[in-house]
Amino acid sequence: MSGIKRLVVDVLIPNNIPIDELSLKLSKTKGAEGVDVLILEVERKVEAAKITIEGDDLDFAAIKEVFHQTGASLQSVDRVTCGKRIVG
Amino acid sequence: MSGIKRLVVDVLIPNNIPIDELSLKLSKTKGAEGVDVLILEVERKVEAAKITIEGDDLDFAAIKEVFHQTGASLQSVDRVTCGKRIVG
Amino acid sequence: MSGIKRLVVDVLIPNNIPIDELSLKLSKTKGAEGVDVLILEVERKVEAAKITIEGDDLDFAAIKEVFHQTGASLQSVDRVTCGKRIVG
Amino acid sequence: MSGIKRLVVDVLIPNNIPIDELSLKLSKTKGAEGVDVLILEVERKVEAAKITIEGDDLDFAAIKEVFHQTGASLQSVDRVTCGKRIVG
Amino acid sequence: MSGIKRLVVDVLIPNNIPIDELSLKLSKTKGAEGVDVLILEVERKVEAAKITIEGDDLDFAAIKEVFHQTGASLQSVDRVTCGKRIVG
């Protein structure tokens, strides 16, 4: 199957949101096979994270909805990989 | 099959174009098997991206047409890999 | 199976706790398949360690309990990887 | 089969020559299995490229003829790999 | 089998102890499958070494006993990897 196979996004996560819960929620969105939340920097109120999601036909709308519900803030989209196989 | 197997291009993408939609459109051009849109720099009105497309007998004209239709601007061709297998 | 597949955490370990015992205890928590305790810096009373735990459906509560019982102090969560396979 | 298995050359390509056409033409010379044209620098009238050609018993004379016909200028030969298998 | 699968330690080895004999002795402790003694620095009376031991259910007490018997001095434990497989 095709569609989005990999998403890499920069996200600010408020300190009171457990990282493992956010990662688990993202891993339950449609098509997601693996989610990596990597903390880049811990600031006073938030943690800056780079989140990588891989799978098949990822549902970006559902992913954004998880950010919205948990209070995490999508800062930028770094990378979008599509098609039948991952390249780059 | 031969023809173009890998294209790497530098593109300026206006901020209002969703990266995932551009990536998906490129992945539907003839011969494309994988597309990676990597954002290098976010500027005021555009995002500078390096786009890698791999497949078999890629249709460069169709790829340019996707850029044209979405308003993305092809800045330069970085790499063109042709033949029966990818080298370099 | 899914759940948490990889945890990377920063921990301060008091000097009187043998590293091998802490590593062994962590490897016996539910779901853990491999544990790596890497000492980053030896300070006067504690050693700063980066601990990586991989497995299937890791039990973060049990892991924290091991830190609590041994007197090790969880400083920060660096990375949480979830889903059917490890990415990132 | 033996003969030349890999050639790496530095070439100046006039700006009006499409890179994809040059790459495709090179991939059709005898023995060529893969061609990579990597643009190193874009200058006012030309683009400096490193071209890698792999295959079996490559025809260097035919390759030079492609450069001659397209107006590309062979600057230097960086690497020539010969024999039954690629080394180095 | 589980237990300790990899140990990395810093050791000071007196100059009169042959490195190969120390390495061989360590490789004969219970569970050891491979031992690497890497000399980092040669000082006036001792050589500073990083020793890596891999195997299954390594016997740290027996390893320390080898250091004790040969006159080598365990400076610090750098890394302890446990469980069913090596991670990190």
Place this chain on the structure above:
Amino acid sequence: MSGIKRLVVDVLIPNNIPIDELSLKLSKTKGAEGVDVLILEVERKVEAAKITIEGDDLDFAAIKEVFHQTGASLQSVDRVTCGKRIVG
């Protein structure tokens, strides 16, 4: 079979000797399976090259004879790998 399996040498090649011909000649010496001539620097009259030859029971005398016949000058031997398999 054993003997010399890999030779790496520094050679000065006069500018009038085609690199591909030198590489081909070396690939025809006894035991040679692969030859890589990598140009490191182009000087006024010569090109400084690092040449790697791999095979089985390489004939160093014959290789030197090729240099002698073509006018290439062997500057130094960088590496000689012998035995049943390549190490290092």
Place this chain on the structure above:
Amino acid sequence: MSGIKRLVVDVLIPNNIPIDELSLKLSKTKGAEGVDVLILEVERKVEAAKITIEGDDLDFAAIKEVFHQTGASLQSVDRVTCGKRIVG
């Protein structure tokens, strides 16, 4: 079989000793499967080399004897790897 599986040593080789002969002689010591002589620096009377020997149950005494007979001078032992498999 176990014993020493990898030795890395620093050796000074007088300029009049052909590197290929030294490498071949080392490859004929008991247990040796591969020998790599890498020249690090060429000085006025000697060449400084890093020599890596891999095999099974290497005979360090025989290796030292080769150095002695050829006039090469063992400067230091960098690494000794023992056991059933190579680690580190």
